[in-house]
Amino acid sequence: MTGPVWPRTARWRLLLVLVLAAAVTVFTATVPLLRDFFDLRVYYGTVHTWVHHGGRIYDYRVPGTSYGFTYPPFAALTMLPLAPLGRNTAIVLSLLVNLAALAVVLRILAGPGWRRHGWYRWSLVLCLLALFEPLRDTFSFGQVNLVLLALVLGDSWLLSTGRGRWAGAGIGLAAAVKLTPALFIGLLLLAGRRRAAGIATAVAAVATALAAWADPRASRFYWTEALWDTSRVGRLDYVSNQSLQGVLARLGETGRPMWAAVVLLTLCVWAWRARGAVKSGDWTAAFALTGATACLVSPITWVHHLVWLLPSFVVLVRAGRPRLAGALYAVLCTSVVWLWYDGSFGIGGFLGSNTYTWITLGLLLGLPTGQPRAALPLVRRNTVMTPAPSPASPATSAAGQSTPLAGACDAAAATGTAGGLAGRGLARNASSEPTGSTRPAASKPQSSNWRASPYTDPPP
Template sequence: MAQGPGRTTAQVVGVVALAVAVTAFLSVAAVRHGFFDLKVYYGALRFWAHDGGELYDFLKPGTQYGFTYPPFAALVMLPMAYLPWPAAIVVSVTASVVVSAVLIWWLLDPVARRAGWTRWFALAVALCLAAAFEPMRETVNFGQVNMLLLFLVGADLLRLLPRGSRWAGVGVGLATAIKLTPGIFVVYLLVTGRWRAALAATGTATGVTLLAAALFPDASREFWTAALWNTGRVGELAFVSNQSLRGVVARLDPEHPSTVAWLALVLATVAVWVWRSRSAAAAGDEATGLALTGAVMCLVSPVTWVHHLVWLLPALLLLVDNAMAAPARGGRRRVLLAAAAIGYAFLCSRIVWSWEKDFTGVDGFLGSNTYVWISLALLLLLPVRRWATPSAAGAAGGAAPAGSAVEAPGVAQLDQAERGPAAGQRDLVGGHLAVG
């Protein structure tokens, strides 16, 4: 869409003003963790590579925290042991920012084109807002790997590999081998009938894990027989940062959290996820399948620290996508935009930390688990984009019309004409083990 210099100038000024506002917000709200987790990885890898120590024997001085990822993750991170500490920080921050920008672009660009937004402006605004998002800023400030894993899964499911490709599932497999919790995406491939992709994911994870075992047999033996099962290396289950169902149950009775109650909640949550994921897959809506699986992973993992909740980012972006596909003056658009704004605002607010010291009482139960309630709401209510099915164009007449966008797998690309009232009137509502 053509635009005049006046509009471009206004957009540049708007982005600069938003960036300044976000910077001011971060100067007040962001907690400086000093790249704590990155220091753990860096210290463990240097202890292992330079001092002749065992990878999983290392504990950051004065803490109970050590390297908690599988040996393949250590293999991937090993070059960091040969970098000076400032360079390791630069690599960590740059990698998180770059993959975050790419992933947001994949999800947001189709919305911008359908809505007629200036695409660079939409991305710039989204990146500023992402910087204020508590899970994102915690990921960067801790030096965590969450966005890298989300990128691998997103590249696999959304963008790079079409359904049926012999390489589909490789990204999921690599993410699973680095950190076990993305293994739920292998289950997602199974429950949605992608047997070949599930096999490729399993084979990839197994293959690189065996490679790491061949290279580092002692570390592999230690991880799979001891370190994996040492929950004391992870942290306190009842700690308010644990925004999983296990954390909810643990905060009800920190001394004797009920495993039975937690398992019952997990089974019910997984059942809902299977139903909703199959609905998304049947509609050809891979992006919503990714978002639902990210939400359920956060819910059912024994430990979901706040920084792990970057997996909710696709769901929030898809709420905006659904809103912009609804009629401009309809109540549905207002409701979906309000839901996205409220969820985002709470996930920027650090509200759960108000109950860090005392999470008893009704207010403690509701407030200390705020992010869990958001994850549950997204799992239950995120609309399935039935208008996003890639088969719609083919059913209507084969080849896409000249000038229309080519659909990337799982990401809807609809022309303006396809966003008529009928789309808005359809029923769109379809209603870690190793963590660090």
């Protein structure tokens, strides 16, 4: 794109933004289910039980459900600021923290020319982001994935800008809160960044040791029992699990050898592709590939975990493939996998119920690499070659800009409203299932038919 995104006048742009914001508001209020900050409810209840009632971290259950705390003990330490807060204050804090993390993520992915996009393009991007199912679920659940993504991308920024002296600290903290980001330590080793890998490992180890000192019993239980019991997190074959393990479980294959073989093959592909990206200096693509791989190899990857795919869309747009990025992004806005909530029978069910997994796998296999930020920053410039100036002929030039934000807007216009599929028949009745989406209520082994009690309820 070589000119301003339509429309051209400020008045019409403001009107367009207001119309889009209203449409997004209507969509999010009527089509997807609001999650009632369920995961925040888990964090809040766990910390309050631990601090105020002398309870144990992993014994707490949200009243009326079987869900409790599933992260490493250090995660509970980072959530201690919730202890003195009331319910509504905790919700406000969660929203503010996630908004701040999103701002950091966008700032890093946009690159040094982020100011050039202006209020109009940033407004369009925010409207598009509000439709992205993993992102809206992260906010509605009160999840922590955006914060972890911001920590990891902070290290990506340090490495790509030559400020790598303290790179690895963000990855180490993220890995101590949740195990999945530990794969980024492997990326640092592949890249030969031993110092950064050492810092990440040391930070994760110190954080884990601090948690063991604070609550030895909880640490012993987590690392010897809870870590290996995936049933505490949820059913492997549940449609929200968009990992490779989820695909196998929906096929009826629950054996560990098959899953281990698939994971090993996936990691080999990742190592090959990520190493190539690092060799070319393309840290954004290397981190994007690693985020996609982490989602694939994790035993359970709920839909809201797929915020780790956001860097991949930036890489696609930067590589000149905005329409492909827009099409894939649109699918991830539709909640399409929930069409097969009641069962994934036949070839159609197999393909449809695993749609998000296929997108993640496709990104791992086909994401463009080899565009280092130093040579091709996220704000790309397409310049017209001009002859050298001479006294008789003054220098003339013409230049245009093509940015990921502009490309994303074009892709959205080409593919239609991102939530179109959801608006054409995916709206369902609300349910109490915490990991559910637009689908009817049904009894499941990992949930309760009763809506969770308020935060102020005493633990059972």
